[in-house]
Structure formats: C-alpha cells, structure tokens
Amino acid sequence: MSLLSVQDLAIRFSTGDGTVHAVNNVSFDIAPGEKVALVGESGSGKSQIALSIMGLLAKNAQVSGRILHEGRDLLTLSQDALNKVRAKKIAMIFQDPMSALNPYMRVGRQLTEIVELHEGLGRADARKRAIEAMEAVQIPDAKNRIDAYPHEFSGGMRQRIVIAMALICKPGLILADEPTTALDVTVQAQIMRLLDEIQSELNTAVLLITHDLGVVAGFCDRSMVLYGGRMMETAPTKDLFAAPSHPYTRGLLRAVPNINDAAGELRAIPGSPPNQLRPLTHCPFAARCVDAVEQCRSTLPELTGEATKRACLRPVEALS
Amino acid sequence: MTSAKARLQSQAFVEDVAEEMLSSRSFWADARARFFKNRMALVSVFMLFLLVLFAIFGNVIAQWSYEEIDWNLLGMIKEEGGPSIANGHYFGVDELGRDMYARVVQGSRTSLLVGFVAGIASVLIGSTIGAFAGYFGGRFDSIVMGGYTIWLSVPYIIFFVVWQAFFGRSLGQMILVIVLVNWTAGLLIVRGQVMMLRNREFVDAARMLGLSDVAIIFRHIAPNILWVVVIYTSMVVPEVIMMESLVSFLGVGIQEPNTSWGALISEGASTMTFGTLWQLAFPAAFFVIAQVSLYYIGDGLRDALDPKDRL
Numbered sequence: 018m019s020l021l022s023v024q025d026l027a028i029r030f031s032t033g034d035g036t037v038h039a040v041n042n043v044s045f046d047i048a049p050g051e052k053v054a055l056v057g058e059s060g061s062g063k064s065q066i067a068l069s070i071m072g073l074l075a076k077n078a079q080v081s082g083r084i085l086h087e088g089r090d091l092l093t094l095s096q097d098a099l100n101k102v103r104a105k106k107i108a109m110i111f112q113d114p115m116s117a118l119n120p121y122m123r124v125g126r127q128l129t130e131i132v133e134l135h136e137g138l139g140r141a142d143a144r145k146r147a148i149e150a151m152e153a154v155q156i157p158d159a160k161n162r163i164d165a166y167p168h169e170f171s172g173g174m175r176q177r178i179v180i181a182m183a184l185i186c187k188p189g190l191i192l193a194d195e196p197t198t199a200l201d202v203t204v205q206a207q208i209m210r211l212l213d214e215i216q217s218e219l220n221t222a223v224l225l226i227t228h229d230l231g232v233v234a235g236f237c238d239r240s241m242v243l244y245g246g247r248m249m250e251t252a253p254t255k256d257l258f259a260a261p262s263h264p265y266t267r268g269l270l271r272a273v274p275n276i277n278d279a280a281g282e283l284r285a286i287p288g289s290p291p292n293q294l295r296p297l298t299h300c301p302f303a304a305r306c307v308d309a310v311e312q313c314r315s316t317l318p319e320l321t322g323e324a325t326k327r328a329c330l331r332p333v334e335a336l337s
Numbered sequence: 338m339t340s341a342k343a344r345l346q347s348q349a350f351v352e353d354v355a356e357e358m359l360s361s362r363s364f365w366a367d368a369r370a371r372f373f374k375n376r377m378a379l380v381s382v383f384m385l386f387l388l389v390l391f392a393i394f395g396n397v398i399a400q401w402s403y404e405e406i407d408w409n410l411l412g413m414i415k416e417e418g419g420p421s422i423a424n425g426h427y428f429g430v431d432e433l434g435r436d437m438y439a440r441v442v443q444g445s446r447t448s449l450l451v452g453f454v455a456g457i458a459s460v461l462i463g464s465t466i467g468a469f470a471g472y473f474g475g476r477f478d479s480i481v482m483g484g485y486t487i488w489l490s491v492p493y494i495i496f497f498v499v500w501q502a503f504f505g506r507s508l509g510q511m512i513l514v515i516v517l518v519n520w521t522a523g524l525l526i527v528r529g530q531v532m533m534l535r536n537r538e539f540v541d542a543a544r545m546l547g548l549s550d551v552a553i554i555f556r557h558i559a560p561n562i563l564w565v566v567v568i569y570t571s572m573v574v575p576e577v578i579m580m581e582s583l584v585s586f587l588g589v590g591i592q593e594p595n596t597s598w599g600a601l602i603s604e605g606a607s608t609m610t611f612g613t614l615w616q617l618a619f620p621a622a623f624f625v626i627a628q629v630s631l632y633y634i635g636d637g638l639r640d641a642l643d644p645k646d647r648l
Contacts, residue, residue, distance in 0.1 A: 071544075071545050073541055073544055073545060099547075100547040100548070100549065101547065102547075103544075103545055103546060103547035104545065104546040104547045105547065108545065108546070109542075109545045111538050111541070111542055111545075112538075113538060116537055116538040116539060117538045117539055117541075117542045118539055118542070119539045119543070119557050119560070119561070120539075120561070121364065121560035121561050121563075122556075122557070122560060130546075130548070130556070131546050131547075134546075134547060134548065134552075135547060166364075179542070182542070182546065
C-alpha cells in the first residue's frame with residue numbers, strides 16, 4: 018500500500034514564448050517510511066513535482082494526471098481541504114533557509130503558529146511543542162533561542178528550524194527540496210545525518226529532491242532519475258550506483274569528480290538540456306546520448322523493468 | 338602590553354561585551370536606538386507632546402469659553418482686544434470678541450484629532466486594499482488600480498463642497514470625507530512591497546504549512562511592511578492637517594462656532610490689514626509648530642526604519 022501515488026503527472030506552463038512542458042507523464046509511488054530520491058539537473062522538473070504535490074504551483078501552470086494521497090486526489094482538493102493536508106500530512110523543507118523563514122517573526126512564533134492552527138493548541142502548549150521540535154533538530158539552548166529572530170541564527174541552524182517547521186506536526190511524508198544546497202559541506206553532512214535520525218525515529222517517508230548524487234548515495238533506499246521532465250530510470254540506490262542502466266544515469270555518475278582519478282578531467286555530458294517548448298515525441302536524451310540510434314530519435318520509450326526500471330531502447334546492460 | 342590591549346583581554350571586558358553581543362537586538366530595537374539619536378526628531382516629539390497636552394488640558398486655565406463673546410471689548414477690539422493677562426484673554430480676542438486662547442485650544446483639538454484619526458484611518462484602509470491587490474493580483478488588482486487612477490482625477494475640494502452640502506459640516510463628517518478622499522494613501526507603496534514579498538520563499542513556506550491567505554497577509558507579510566506603513570502614516574498625518582486647514586481656510590471646513598487652525602488662520606488673515614495681527618499670529622504659530630514637528634518626526638522615522646538610504 019503506497020502512501021503517495023503519482024500517476025501520469027504532467028505539468029505545463031503557458032508563458033510568453035509558448036507552452037513549457039516541464040513534467041511529462043511521470044508516475045511513481047512512495048511507501049510509508051520509504052526514503053526516495055528524485056535526481057535531476059536544473060530545469061528537469063523535479064521541484065515542480067514537489068510543488069504540485071503541495072498545490073503550490075505558479076498560477077500559469079496546467080496540471081493533469083493524479084496525485085493520490087490516502088485515497089484522495091490532491092489535485093482535485095479545494096484550498097481549504099488542501100490546507101488541512103499541508104504540514105499535517107505532507108510537509109516540505111525548502112531549499113534556502115535564508116529566505117524560507119520570515120525575517121520579521123521570531124522563530125518560536127513561526128513554529129507555534131503551525132501547531133496552533135493544525136492541532137488547536139493554546140499558546141503555552143504550542144510553545145512547549147516548539148521547544149521540543151527545536152530540541153529534536155538539536156538546536157542548543159532551545160528554551161532561550163526560541164525568542165530569537167532568524168537573522169540571529171547561522172545558515173545550518175536556520176535550516177534546522179526549517180526542518181523543525183516541517184516536522185512539528187509529525188507528517189507522514191516530507192518533501193525535501195534540495196535541503197542542503199545552500200549550506201556548506203560540513204553542515205550538509207550534519208543536516209543529512211539529522212534528517213536520517215529523525216526519519217528513522219518517526220518513520221516518516223521522505224522524498225529527497227536533489228542534484229547532488231553524493232547526498233543520495235548516503236541517504237535514500239530508492240532513486241528516480243529525471244531528465245527533461247521525464248522519468249529516465251528508477252532503481253534501488255545501490256543498484257543505480259553500481260550498475261546504472263540508462264545512459265543518462267551513467268553520464269551523471271561519470272560526471273561526478275573523483276578525487277582518486279588521476280586524469281583530473283571533468284567529464285561533462287556533451288550538449289545542453291532539451292528545449293521544453295515542444296511536446297516530447299522521442300527520448301529527450303537522444304540528442305546527447307553517445308549510444309543513440311536512429312530509432313531513439315523517433316520513439317518515446319516507456320519505463321520498463323522489474324526492480325530497475327528504465328525508459329531506454331538501448332539500456333547500458335544490453336550493450337555490454 | 339599596552340593598556341588598551343590589557344583591557345581587551347581582561348575578563349571584565351569579556352563579561353561587559355558578552356551581555357551586549359548575546360542580547361537579542363530586533364529590528365525595532367535597532368530602529369528605536371537610531372530614532373533616539375536623532376536630536377531634531379526628539380525635540381519634535383517633545384513639541385508635539387506639548388501641543389497635544391495643550392489641546393487636551395489648555396482649557397483648564399482659559400478664562401472664557403471658545404464661543405462666548407466679551408461684550409466689553411466689542412467695538413474697540415483693535416485698541417483693547419490684544420493679548421492681555423489682566424482681562425483673561427491671553428491671546429487676545431477675535432473680531433467678534435471671542436477669546437482667542439480658548440479658540441486656539443479648540444482649533445488644536447479639531448486639527449490634531451482630524452489629522453491623526455483621519456490620517457491613520459486612511460493609511461490603514463489604503464494599505465489593506467493595497468496589500469490585497471498586491472497579494473491576489475489579477476482582476477481584483479486591475480479594479481483597484483482602475484479605481485485609484487480614476488480617483489486621482491477627482492478634484493477633492495469640489496468633492497468636499499458637494500459632500501458637506503449634502504451631509505453637513507460636523508467633525509465626524511469632516512473625518513469621514515477626508516478618509517474618503519485619502520483612501521489611496523499608502524495603497525501604491527504597500528501594493529508594490531507586497532508584490533515583491535509575495536514571491537519570497539517564506540510566503541510559500543507559510544502556504545505549505547496550511548495557512549490561509551488572510552493569515553499570510555496579516556501575520557506574515559504585514560510585519561515586513563509595517564515600517565513602510567509607519568513612515569507613510571507620519572507623512573500623511575501632516576498632509577491631512579494641511580488639507581483640513583486648506584478647506585477650512587476656504588470656508589467649507591468645520592462649522593462655526595467650532596473651529597480649526599485653518600479656519601482661525603483664515604479669520605486672522607481677513608482682519609490682518611486692520612492691525613489685529615495676533616488673530617493670525619497665534620493660530621499660524623501653532624500650525625507651523627505642528628507641521629514642522631510632524632515632518633521632522635516623519636523624517637526621523639524614515640531614517641530610523643530605513644537606514645539603507647542614509648549616508
């Protein structure tokens with residue numbers, strides 16, 4: 018039984034230049050307590066998927082497909098009904114802790130507000146909960162720090178508060194949209210370890226959205242690779258790293274610089290991301306793929322496979 | 338080791354400084370500190386405070402009421418009607434023989450009351466409409482901006498005359514009509530600020546946490562634009578006093594025998610050629626003190642709340 022089931026999700030934006038096909042027929046499931054990564058480069062549509070789950074897409078977006086959560090389609094819910102799902106059932110951790118906190122509100126108030134709204138707690142109880150939440154994300158001296166303003170915290174501490182905001186109602190699913198991108202590497206590690214601890218303690222499902230494969234490797238059970246708004250490959254993280262099946266995944270993994278690599282050369286994937294103004298008629302990666310054949314430029318492969326699923330006519334293992 | 342270095346490394350210095358470094362300094366605490374460093378603004382606050390005290394308690398030492406005619410002075414106002422402690426007319430009498438002191442107290446009451454009540458009310462109304470227009474955008478925004486543009490083309494003095502011809506010239510009507518004329522105060526600036534803030538991530542975060550739009554506007558966005566509203570209010574209050582004085586000066590303001598600074602200045606100006614200058618000087622002095630103080634307070638608030646623009 019899956020907690021969240023995204024079926025055939027497509028997101029388009031009407032812009033001055035035409036219709037941007039940001040997400041094309043993406044389907045996936047997340048089981049309770051599962052840690053799933055959504056990997057992709059900039060513009061691959063990964064953040065838009067998270068925003069569509071929360072119902073926070075920009076006004077010029079058109080969405081089709083279904084996002085089932087506990088049997089209800091989130092895309093058809095009214096704002097009021099959605100407000101009862103947000104924070105309580107599904108919460109989101111934003112990318113930039115510098116801007117995700119209101120600079121003119123004490124952090125305590127930003128935390129208490131949520132439980133006052135969703136759980137009807139009084140001021141004193143809400144404050145107690147806020148202190149608990151701040152202690153859960155290991156903010157030292159939470160009792161006193163609760164009355165501070167966001168600018169009085171460091172970046173890592175602010176991200177902890179953003180995480181505390183997402184966790185305070187103990188939601189079943191957390192969407193973490195590049196939670197460590199704005200932080201430096203040592204703080205990144207701390208935050209990921211913290212997320213891991215909290216995840217195993219509360220048994221919350223996590224959808225981790227990132228372009229950082231290093232973060233994925235250490236955290237997620239399963240990884241999904243997105244390119245040009247289309248799911249390219251989904252596999253258990255271990256298998257994905259050991260034996261990437263889709264040429265794009267292989268390219269991504271090769272592009273990660275390796276300190277033991279004497280060559281010292283950066284192996285980027287040649288070419289640039291596809292123009293999303295045209296609807297997809299063939300594999301979006303074909304133009305950049307070294308293994309592409311004529312057929313790749315005319316057919317759109319389906320996602321197939323057992324544990325490892327890939328949308329490719331010429332998967333890596335079939336070639337070697 | 339020099340003595341300065343020794344001091345910097347002493348335990349006493351650490352304890353001294355640690356307190357300050359640890360204490361939470363909010364935006365408003367910083368702003369308050371900056372405001373209190375501004376001497377002109379402080380003097381102005383003091384002057385305005387005295388004016389308010391004068392308006393509230395000035396009547397305690399008045400010997401006459403503001404509508405009572407001193408029949409003894411009638412007919413010889415130019416010779417005997419000047420300021421005098423002896424006959425109890427500290428500021429002299431007006432051309433009808435009424436006590437100027439009591440009338441200036443009454444005029445200050447009216448002008449300050451209208452200025453603050455109408456000024457604050459119009460900024461609150463304008464800012465709220467502006468915030469909603471900026472937040473929701475779309476058709477509501479178009480309607481508000483259309484209304485704003487149309488309203489700019491309405492000549493407000495004619496509006497005053499017509500309104501008061503229909504509804505009378507009481508203090509309440511005066512405040513109401515000024516609020517109506519000024520409903521656009523702060524609208525544009527707040528709309529612009531909200532349009533900018535609406536796209537900030539913390540607004541998305543608030544929406545993600547399930548807050549309603551109204552809660553987001555009043556609880557999350559409002560604290561971010563409060564400083565704009567405060568500065569704007571400090572500019573609108575003297576403007577409203579000016580507007581009230583202008584329409585009273587033109588004779589469509591407050592109803593006699595009630596009076597205001599503008600009405601008193603108007604009366605004083607009409608008799609100044611007869612040599613009864615005190616009838617103009619006292620209300621004009623109060624008016625100028627109020628305006629200058631309010632402008633300096635506004636200036637001080639802007640410096641304190643928006644320090645980016647300072648040198």
